Amino acid sequence: MASSSNPLSANPVVRPFQQFIRLEAAGGILLLICAVVALVWANSPYADQYFALWSTITTVGMGEFEISKPLLLWINDGLMAIFFFVVGLEIKREILTGELSSPKNAALALAAAVGGMVVPALLYAAVNWGGAGISGWGIPMATDIAFALGVLALLGKRAPLALKVFLTALAIVDDLGAVLVIALFYTAKVKVGFLVMGGVVLLALILVNRFGVRRTSVYVVLGLLLWIAFLKSGVHATIAGVLLALTIPARRVIDGQSFVERGRALLDQFSTGLEPGRVNPTSSQMDALHAIEDAAEKLDTPLHRMEHALHGWVAFFIMPVFALANAGVALGGGGAGLGSPVTLGIIVGLFFGKQIGVTLFAWLAVRLGIAQLPLGVSWRQVYAVSFLCGIGFTMSLFIANLAFDDAALLDGAKIGILVASVISGVIGFVVLRTGSTNTDVAQS
Numbered sequence: 001m002a003s004s005s006n007p008l009s010a011n012p013v014v015r016p017f018q019q020f021i022r023l024e025a026a027g028g029i030l031l032l033i034c035a036v037v038a039l040v041w042a043n044s045p046y047a048d049q050y051f052a053l054w055s056t057i058t059t060v061g062m063g064e065f066e067i068s069k070p071l072l073l074w075i076n077d078g079l080m081a082i083f084f085f086v087v088g089l090e091i092k093r094e095i096l097t098g099e100l101s102s103p104k105n106a107a108l109a110l111a112a113a114v115g116g117m118v119v120p121a122l123l124y125a126a127v128n129w130g131g132a133g134i135s136g137w138g139i140p141m142a143t144d145i146a147f148a149l150g151v152l153a154l155l156g157k158r159a160p161l162a163l164k165v166f167l168t169a170l171a172i173v174d175d176l177g178a179v180l181v182i183a184l185f186y187t188a189k190v191k192v193g194f195l196v197m198g199g200v201v202l203l204a205l206i207l208v209n210r211f212g213v214r215r216t217s218v219y220v221v222l223g224l225l226l227w228i229a230f231l232k233s234g235v236h237a238t239i240a241g242v243l244l245a246l247t248i249p250a251r252r253v254i255d256g257q258s259f260v261e262r263g264r265a266l267l268d269q270f271s272t273g274l275e276p277g278r279v280n281p282t283s284s285q286m287d288a289l290h291a292i293e294d295a296a297e298k299l300d301t302p303l304h305r306m307e308h309a310l311h312g313w314v315a316f317f318i319m320p321v322f323a324l325a326n327a328g329v330a331l332g333g334g335g336a337g338l339g340s341p342v343t344l345g346i347i348v349g350l351f352f353g354k355q356i357g358v359t360l361f362a363w364l365a366v367r368l369g370i371a372q373l374p375l376g377v378s379w380r381q382v383y384a385v386s387f388l389c390g391i392g393f394t395m396s397l398f399i400a401n402l403a404f405d406d407a408a409l410l411d412g413a414k415i416g417i418l419v420a421s422v423i424s425g426v427i428g429f430v431v432l433r434t435g436s437t438n439t440d441v442a443q444s
Helices: 015-042 047-054 071-096 103-128 134-141 145-154 161-185 192-210 216-233 238-246 256-272 283-299 302-326 341-367 379-388 393-403 407-434
Strands: 057-060 067-070
Touching: 015 047, 015 145, 015 302, 015 393, 047 071, 057 071, 067 071, 071 161, 071 216, 071 238, 071 302, 071 393, 103 134, 103 161, 103 341, 103 379, 134 161, 134 341, 134 393, 134 407, 145 161, 145 379, 145 393, 145 407, 161 238, 161 379, 161 393, 192 216, 192 238, 216 238, 216 302, 256 283, 302 393, 341 379, 341 407, 379 407, 393 407
Parallel strands: none
Antiparallel strands: 057 067
């Protein structure tokens, strides 16, 4: 039975999850607003202006390194590379110090995520086998963590923190799977010269990490070169964001106790120079101040600093702009689009495939003894979360843009993603809302 006080809320390891969840939930609301605006705009008298805006050609650079793309592709290839970079940072953090660092917890998230990718893809393929839309099999594999956590946030205390942590870990593994699918199956013709250039830059990033370089500016410059190389190579540029994230240092130079001892000594040094009425610090005080800043930087990690700095931009700018640019689809045919194999396959995959795959694979992992349910989480809640995993939105839209060049197929995919995401979110909310918060957890 769940106790009245939640021990997880006082756990310093879990506290970053709480901050992450609050940010993702708020970003999910803005994401929803932008998606609605895009749909309304694309079906209004100003629809031509909507589609013309994202087709505007923008050119950056010169010569061999000149990049000329429509605004839509700058968003999908450029801004989304930053999104994938933050995803990579989250994956690395979770593996090193988070929920995925525990073998049992990682096994549960891994099993649930694999089931939530394999079953939807198979169901989509079954609906579209032999048809023009078969290349979209990767679309229903994805989960939109912002929307899913946003739904959980609406439930308040009915959704325990352990359930939110489980969903976050599951979605992060799901993101990793989506990245691998994009890299392996949705990559255009490769230009070897630029791919070699990307490999050299990646090697340089690994080396600067090994040599202990912790200045984020070094990684930013090399990361930009890596992005350009991948963009020109034919491998999707967002993969560069994930690879860059994996090279960002995640180790502390000093531990907390050393920081406290060093900080106390430096504060004593600073206080000895205090004089009544003196405004400007002495040179000794400035030395102490700089030393405190240096110690704080050594206690923190570049990975944490970059994730903290970018998360707000991703949640409140990049993902909403992506939704605004990609969620607009002309619904002129009314509900006719629901009958197309692509639309139907995505709805079946996201709605039915996710609940079957996530729940079944999680149950098998627990029954086989390789995983365990989080404390205070019931199977009913896991089943409800499987519905929330059917909210594909951001990543599904992204994969749809890679899968289809044909406008009709892409529109059908967008309709399927929107319909499945809404149905999954509503039913997941209802199942969690009507469930008892004191349900016993069967762990065997």
